[in-house]
Amino acid sequence: MKPGLLLRVFALALLIVLLVAPQAFRDFFALFVRPTQPPIYTQGNLLDITLSHLMIVAIAIGLSTMVAVSLAILVTRPFGAEFLPLSRAIANVGQTFPPVAVLALAVPMLGFGTAPTLVALFLYGLLPIFENTLTGLTTLPEDVMEASRGVGMTGWQRLTQVELPLALPIILAGIRLSTVIALATATIGSTVAARTLGEVIIAGLTTGNTAFVLQGGLIVGVLAVLIYDSLSALEKWLARRTGRLTRADA
Amino acid sequence: MIEIDSIVKTYEGVPVVDAVSMTIQPHTICAVVGTSGSGKTTLLRMINRLVTPTSGTIRIDGEDIRGIRPYELRRRIGYAIQGHGLFPHWTVAQNIGAVPRLLKWSKADISARINELLELFQLDPSQYRDRFPSELSGGQQQRVGVARALAARPNILLMDEPFGALDPVIRAKAQEDLVAIQQRFGTTVVLVTHDMEEAIYLGHNIAVMDAGKLLQFAPPKQVIGRPATPFVQELIGTSERPFRLLSLSKIADHLEDGDADGDPLPATATLRDAYSELLWSGRSAAPVEKDGRLVGRVSLDALARLAARPQ
Numbered sequence: 345m346k347p348g349l350l351l352r353v354f355a356l357a358l359l360i361v362l363l364v365a366p367q368a369f370r371d372f373f374a375l376f377v378r379p380t381q382p383p384i385y386t387q388g389n390l391l392d393i394t395l396s397h398l399m400i401v402a403i404a405i406g407l408s409t410m411v412a413v414s415l416a417i418l419v420t421r422p423f424g425a426e427f428l429p430l431s432r433a434i435a436n437v438g439q440t441f442p443p444v445a446v447l448a449l450a451v452p453m454l455g456f457g458t459a460p461t462l463v464a465l466f467l468y469g470l471l472p473i474f475e476n477t478l479t480g481l482t483t484l485p486e487d488v489m490e491a492s493r494g495v496g497m498t499g500w501q502r503l504t505q506v507e508l509p510l511a512l513p514i515i516l517a518g519i520r521l522s523t524v525i526a527l528a529t530a531t532i533g534s535t536v537a538a539r540t541l542g543e544v545i546i547a548g549l550t551t552g553n554t555a556f557v558l559q560g561g562l563i564v565g566v567l568a569v570l571i572y573d574s575l576s577a578l579e580k581w582l583a584r585r586t587g588r589l590t591r592a593d594a
Numbered sequence: 595m596i597e598i599d600s601i602v603k604t605y606e607g608v609p610v611v612d613a614v615s616m617t618i619q620p621h622t623i624c625a626v627v628g629t630s631g632s633g634k635t636t637l638l639r640m641i642n643r644l645v646t647p648t649s650g651t652i653r654i655d656g657e658d659i660r661g662i663r664p665y666e667l668r669r670r671i672g673y674a675i676q677g678h679g680l681f682p683h684w685t686v687a688q689n690i691g692a693v694p695r696l697l698k699w700s701k702a703d704i705s706a707r708i709n710e711l712l713e714l715f716q717l718d719p720s721q722y723r724d725r726f727p728s729e730l731s732g733g734q735q736q737r738v739g740v741a742r743a744l745a746a747r748p749n750i751l752l753m754d755e756p757f758g759a760l761d762p763v764i765r766a767k768a769q770e771d772l773v774a775i776q777q778r779f780g781t782t783v784v785l786v787t788h789d790m791e792e793a794i795y796l797g798h799n800i801a802v803m804d805a806g807k808l809l810q811f812a813p814p815k816q817v818i819g820r821p822a823t824p825f826v827q828e829l830i831g832t833s834e835r836p837f838r839l840l841s842l843s844k845i846a847d848h849l850e851d852g853d854a855d856g857d858p859l860p861a862t863a864t865l866r867d868a869y870s871e872l873l874w875s876g877r878s879a880a881p882v883e884k885d886g887r888l889v890g891r892v893s894l895d896a897l898a899r900l901a902a903r904p905q
């Protein structure tokens with residue numbers, strides 16, 4: 345655990361320096377370009393682009409989470425059970441539709457900019473969260489559910505005080521998956537003029553500048569690893585709190 | 595009073611509880627016994643509407659429970675579930691405080707009640723309050739489960755094999771506690787058990803179930819002495835009958851005048867304990883003491899008469 349944590353702290357530190365003072369890595373990135381090419385992307389501020397990238401992912405996954413979790417709650421209530429196949433189908437379509445196609449279809453309706461990217465990421469994020477929430481809510485221990493009715497909780501109290509807290513680690517795992525996918529997928533948003541790190545990569549590709557591609561790719565990659573790890577740690581902590589692990593095991 | 599009136603529960607056409615009728619008097623303990631799968635849990639769960647009967651009615655103090663909202667009914671009825679069912683994400687204190695919190699007791703009252711119950715079940719509050727259920731032994735979990743059922747001082751307590759996971763010593767203590775609580779607060783208890791000994795010790799009445807049917811509903815003495823069917827007799831254990839009968843009475847209720855040699859026996863002990871002690875010490879009679887005074891004697895001859903089948 346200790347060396348792993350150290351490595352992550354180091355990665356985070358490097359990332360911050362790269363975003364705030366990219367010129368510090370000038371000599372390193374110069375290794376990948378011809379002498380006439382700029383080694384560091386300067387057509388836009390790397391920090392601003394990264395924050396915009398993160399914001400787009402956060403909004404899209406936030407919306408996916410709200411819709412997917414609500415749907416999963418709905419179809420696990422007695423009155424909503426008949427919607428289960430329908431909502432599964434919707435979430436599956438969201439997943440099987442390639443994000444590029446969603447972008448292409450959304451541009452004529454929403455125009456260029458952030459909106460089509462948000463729609464694509466939102467749709468793409470639905471399924472993992474929906475499926476995980478469904479699993480979490482349908483595999484709760486039988487005797488605990490019985491007890492929650494037995495002590496006289498209303499349906500709403502059971503949902504908010506017992507079912508969701510116990511399912512939370514599994515729901516979070518779904519959110520983690522969707523977030524990491526969205527972090528990578530958001531790069532293609534630059535093709536329709538959303539401000540994401542794809543901009544840096546595309547600039548590199550069109551001018552044959554490997555250093556740009558590397559910068560964009562590295563930032564996305566390190567972000568994905570760090571976010572993935574933090575959410576995993578959060579899940580573990582929650583799972584421990586919900587009694588699936590004892591403190592001694594931790 | 596719990597009046598169960600020709601209650602039926604069928605699953606896919608198969609009756610699991612089959613036309614059961616019985617009246618459980620207020621302030622009594624009713625022990626439900628029977629083989630596994632005989633419908634005991636299902637019967638119990640119909641009393642707090644966790645299971646909806648296929649037909650028949652259940653009334654509590656004359657009121658049809660179908661007229662009470664399920665969650666309100668359940669807050670009034672303590673329920674100790676088979677296999678404890680503690681909330682794994684809540685501490686021991688939060689688990690025990692569940693019903694009082696739903697009933698909107700004040701924080702101070704809830705906290706005091708939690709400590710009171712933990713002490714009653716011999717779990718030091720300072721040590722156990724903030725533990726999670728996964729940090730307790732099976733027996734401790736079960737005691738917390740029973741404490742949770744008792745928390746809001748319900749008039750009715752449903753218990754589904756509450757002492758199954760306890761070792762004999764703690765089990766005996768828990769049974770004594772239950773009797774003490776039941777007598778002090780006049781709680782009406784319906785207790786499911788596999789253990790005939792427990793049913794006889796705790797039950798004012800014993801309900802014997804087999805394949806969904808209620809075979810006999812009667813005080814222990816009658817169930818032992820006049821079993822309604824061969825199955826009931828088998829459940830009691832033929833060779834155990836005289837001893838079970840003796841275990842029903844205290845020495846105090848069958849004192850003889852006179853004196854005897856050797857160490858005195860406490861008047862609060864059961865006749866079965868007296869019988870065992872006399873055989874073990876090789877005496878034909880022993881003196882009986884109550885509050886430090888000798889009050890009479892108990893003899894093998896008298897015990898032998900009392901152990902015979904009631905006429």
Ligand SMILES: Nc1ncnc2c1ncn2[C@@H]1O[C@H](COP(=O)(O)OP(=O)(O)OP(=O)(O)O)[C@@H](O)[C@H]1O
Pocket residue numbers: 605610628629630631632633634635636637676
């Ligand atoms: N929800 C259900 N659906 C179908 N069958 C059920 C259901 N609940 C209980 N049963 C059946 O009803 C019968 C009685 O079950 P119940 O739990 O009441 O038995 P029990 O007497 O409590 O047994 P045990 O002593 O093993 O706890 C069993 O055969 C069981 O399989």
Ligand SMILES: [Mg+2]
Pocket residue numbers: 634635636676754
């Ligand atoms: Mg049972």
